[in-house]
Amino acid sequence: MTTAVAAPFRFFSLQVVRTRRLGPSLARVTFAGPDLRAFHSDGLDQSLSLFLPHPGQAEPAVPVELGWGSPRSSAVESGGGWWHGWRELPDDVRAVMRSYTLRALRRDADGHTAEVDIDFVLHGLAPGSGIDAGPAARWAAGAAPGDRVLLLGPAAADNRAIRFRPPEDTDLVVIWGDETAVPAACAIVEALPAGTRARVWLEVPHADDVQDLPTAADAEVTWLVRGADGGPGAALATLRGAQLPPAEHPYVWIAGESGCVKELRRHFVGERGIDRRRVTFVGYWRRGLTEEQLREQG
Structure with missing residues (x-):
């Protein structure tokens, strides 16, 4: 990341x-x-x-x-x-x-x-x-x-290291994150105001990693336990099969492993037709590379 x-x-x-x-x-x-x-x-x-x-x-x-x-x-x-x-x-x-x-x-x-x-x-x-x-x-x-x-x-409340910025007209928030993005995703969902429609998928390695996630929002939260068979394509298959509620102005936030994040962004923009300007995507890590190696690559 x-x-x-x-x-x-x-x-x-x-x-x-x-x-x-x-x-x-x-x-x-x-x-x-x-x-x-x-x-x-x-x-x-x-x-x-x-x-x-x-x-x-x-x-x-x-x-x-x-x-x-x-x-x-x-x-x-x-x-x-x-x-x-x-x-x-x-x-x-x-x-x-x-x-x-x-x-x-x-x-x-x-x-x-x-x-x-x-x-x-x-x-x-x-x-x-x-x-x-x-x-x-x-x-x-x-x-x-x-x-x-x-x-x-x-040292400033509003700074460039904050990515979750849904436009004011957002009528549906869509979130996906793996275990590295679970802390941020949970903080986001907990803070969503009452009446906000949200569909959330959080992927973790073990069933005991699932957490209680209180929120005032109209949020449907699905925890995905990856297990031994969960590969990079599992998230894409899950999201492709998901039916989102109708929305005129959805906003998407996806974060986690870089390769998976890129696939999901292509899905939301290319397959679902969501405006790319309304899709926030953040690669927190890359499979097979340490943070030092990522930093050396620039």
């Missing part, structure tokens, strides 16, 4: 305050810290970048000017000027950077952000996954209160 970094973004020094296992493939980590008073987001699929420590490190290793408690330069406040310094650190020292979406935030009595939740997919750690666990999954599985991270996130 590629995070769109646009000013005003900045770094936030945070600590884990609690963790919760949501299922075999998903874990929720709650972060807090004084820096969050400057964290602002009105987005339901807000993209973030997390910097995580390697095993044995007390905190993520970043360039000195981004260190814990150090003065924040103008480059840091805008979220820029850090990339080259971070890349120049040795591979086994440099903080692990991974992209996520905000699951939820909670404010204090003064209206400032006090806590944020981020849901992690435990790739390679769930039973029968058949893949090697990555550094972020391993970190999340062992996260404990007091663990330190660095977050690159928004």
Whole structure:
């Protein structure tokens, strides 16, 4: 998943305050810290970048000017000027950077952000996954209160790293996401206002990953348990066979594995005739590639 970094973004020094296992493939980590008073987001699929420590490190290793408690330069406040310094650190020292979406935030009595939740997919750690666990999954599985991270996130409520933007005339919201998009999709569905018609498909590896999803909207939510036989074409076959309610101005949001997302976009635009300007599609990951490899490809 590629995070769109646009000013005003900045770094936030945070600590884990609690963790919760949501299922075999998903874990929720709650972060807090004084820096969050400057964290602002009105987005339901807000993209973030997390910097995580390697095993044995007390905190993520970043360039000195981004260190814990150090003065924040103008480059840091805008979220820029850090990339080259971070890349120049040795591979086994440099903080692990991974992209996520905000699951939820909670404010204090003064209206400032006090806590944020981020849901992690435990790739390679769930039973029968058949893949090697990555550094972020391993970190999340062992996260404990007091663990330190660095977050690159928004200091402005409306920013370019928010993708869910249905036009005002939308009369039907259609959503599909795999487990990497479940946090954003759930935040979106929970926030839909009463009377909003929505059809939602969420794909997860295990039945125990299915979550309760309260919403005031007129939403039909279908959880798809992928299992061992669920390949890249399963989502397309499901959506092709789905009957959507009639709508003059539908809006579609699809996110997850890049190849699957592209297939679904072609389905909605080419086969269902939905205006491409009303289809938001986000590739959070690509099958067979790490985030480092994706980043190198540009």
